[in-house]
Amino acid sequence: MKYVTEYRDAALVKGVIEEIRRTVTRPWTMMEICGGQTHAIVRHGLDQLLPAEIELVHGPGCPVCVTPLELIDKALAIASRPDVIFCSYGDMLRVPGSGRDLFSVKAQGGDVRVVYSPLDAVTLAQQNPDKQVVFFAIGFETTAPPNVMSVLQAQRLGLKNYSILVSHVRVPPAIHAILSSPENRVQGFLLAGHVCAVMGYWEYPGLAKKFNVPMVVTGFEPLDIANGILQTVQLLEANRIEVGNAYSRAVTLEGNQPAQNTIQKVFMECDRKWRGIGMIPMSGWCLRPEFEAFNAEKRFNVETIKAEESPLCIAGQILQGLKKPQQCSAFGTICNPEHPLGATMVSSEGACAAYYKYGRIEMKDSVSS
């Protein structure tokens, strides 16, 4: 498959790994910010090929994982209403709220549907004028353009029965929060290629300078990730604080300007709670006042719903790169993909799910021979 196969070429990947080996002279800790990259690293076993000096810590870049419990509970309340068709991206269905998930709401008669695009939800609203259609608009900058497009499309069509439940988050404030923590160990960042394809990477040089940490825009195939790591190591070893781009086939400095303008038209920055981490100032996007009519929280009056996390789950520390999944007492025992305690075990992009699925602990114990 074009643009995939060549980036999974064993010989090319090994060549880059060798180059990393030749370049590295001391231990470095770097974070891949995006859950899609965590998934790819573990799926292809890339981290096992790296020299021992490189430690990868997994970042908070899984939109499913960081969607706050409170918002899931709001989604469950809205989806349970008989007048609602609740639409969501697939892997949100399994995320547990306080005691149940969207699957259980569906089994109890709620009309919950998986859509691949929010525009499909708008079409559903057109086809079902007697129903309220709600789309669960989660995600980082990557899913923001289609999500805001759905609002603009619904407005253009004059639809009164379409709304979105917004839980959008942004990468730069999350990096700011991680680097501001006194416990921070991250010395370099692999920036999320898909996010930068939309936003460019003009937001990052300021952050890199402020915290003295180099960053490299990185793609998602093994060769892309290996190249991102190599560039990060080169910058670290040379003590150069810059933002590099190892994903230039998809990302430019300024990004997709029309997409950014469309986002700005519908969304504005706001404070946002991250599941397991807590409030990060101005880290989210929410609807501008002129689009308030499309706000599902207001329409269904669920703004007062509050919720508390399970005290056992350390998803927050995992999302900040402070702990690895196997350092959690619940990992693989009372917390597993069938009974997830926290969202990092739910989404296939979540670090705990990736570790569980690809058997990180057993690999060490049983395969080393």
Next chain:
Amino acid sequence: MSDETVNMEGAVCAPPLPHNEQIVMGHGAGGRMTHKLIQNSFLPAFNNPALRAGDDAAVLEPKAGLQLSISTDAHVVWPLFFPGGDIGRLAVCGTVNDVAMLGATPFYLTAGFILEEGLSIETLRHVIESMQAAAQEANVQIVAGDTKVVQKGKADGLYITTAGVGFVRPGLKVGGAQAKPGDVVILSGSIGDHGIAVLGARGELGFQSSIQSDVAPLNHLIDAMLNASSNVHVLRDPTRGGLGTTLNEIASQSNIGIVLDEQTIPVHSDVNAACEMLGFDPLYIANEGKLIAMVAHEDADAVLKAMRQTRYGEEAVMIGEVTAEPHGRVLMKTAIGSQRVVDMLAGEMLPRIC
């Protein structure tokens, strides 16, 4: 007045409509309509003495001393027709394959139909014809059946449950617990075709695809394999849950390890593309016309050669080997030269957000 005289003699009730076009509740009531449906729709296709006898059960005469293999499978696929197959072909092949995976030669099937009120009889006939064609291809007879009708909205058009009976080859011991360290793992062809074809037919891919379901009866393929070697230890079709889940089942049943080589596992490029776009892993997508075999190392070449000479085994390949350790685990050498664990599918396969 005389011109308008009404003749009050003879029948005054309007005759009931024949309902030859669509299923109504009366087709399941067991009376004349049920009989007519069986006479006109089922019997012409499934024509055999056992069914024609019209009794409540079929009487079969196996040779003395043979072991029976029996299996049952319910089919609820939506849509009823998809590229490469339909619910009828699936209902026959699914059960034929389940029986054949124990090393048995399937001979007889039964079929139970749950029909939704309003189903067009033409649709039902297409399904029945497809079942008969698949039965003929697999060389099995459908010897007993049942039909029930449920109210509109209580079923997705039609559901079919089939049961199958086969006779085990004498002296043969094939099963999920028989894998042995040193065995070679063979896959009969590309994975993921059925699951992606059905998703495409539901309009859930968001794009057009030319992917065809692989639904097929595999008993002739298995015959060829068992004729080529008496050291075939495991046969299993990786249906729901896909190759990854099925291999985990075998690893745990046989208490062995399995090491796969990612690069040898055949996946059609359009299936791969669909999986990449949706965030699916082909290892967990359903197949309906593929099998996995664990065969003694020394017989692997002979078995592969025999497989490749059959219609449904042309693309058969070696994908890995059985190891003593780690017990109950499936490992995979990745394309970039690393190694990872392949786990079972946890629940429903969900498309990823981005």
